[in-house]
């Protein structure tokens with residue numbers, strides 16, 4: 001059955017299996033890089049919730065880590081407002097900690113740049129960026145994630161935590177609209 005949101009038919013971009021394969025690969029890299037360093041994974045809400053849940057379940061069960069979340073928002077409908085609003089903050093003191101920021105998508109790079117700037121003020125030992133998707137050709141600020149599932153074309157994507165006006169976040173595969 002075709003999936004339709006706001007009158008637009010969704011096209012499959014990545015299947016569950018393809019997403020899982022990419023997530024497991026970077027979870028293995030993180031597990032190898034962070035042995036003995038007790039990292040703290042900080043998810044950027046809302047979009048990162050599904051990617052973060054899958055990533056966390058795929059890291060080495062022996063790895064000692066914490067999780068936390070930060071909530072920001074800049075998109076209304078399909079467009080960035082260009083204004084990044086910090087809505088709520090961290091529960092943990094990250095001073096001296098090894099932070100891995102978990103983001104669903106980097107498009108202009110404005111959101112993640114604001115997040116990294118905020119994090120650095122809190123004097124962590126290190127900050128690395130782990131992103132699920134990087135939309136090519138859209139960056140206003142050049143950001144290269146330390147861990148990345150995949151680059152994607154310039155299409156509006158939905159599912160796997162990402163929404164279109166709050167529709168579609170729960171889809172467990174990635175779709176795009178024409």
Ligand SMILES: O=P(O)(O)OC[C@H]1O[C@H](OP(=O)(O)OP(=O)(O)O)[C@H](O)[C@@H]1O
Pocket residue numbers: 044045046047048072073074075076080103104105106107108109110111112162163
């Ligand atoms: O690189 P950028 O152009 O800044 O876009 C990326 C950001 O946009 C989306 O968040 P959004 O503001 O839509 O909030 P949400 O995560 O709650 O959907 C997405 O989750 C990223 O955080």
Ligand code: HPA
Pocket residue numbers: 075105107155156157158162163164
């Ligand atoms: O393509 C996208 N889809 C959903 N949310 C987004 N936030 C930035 N880019 C996107």
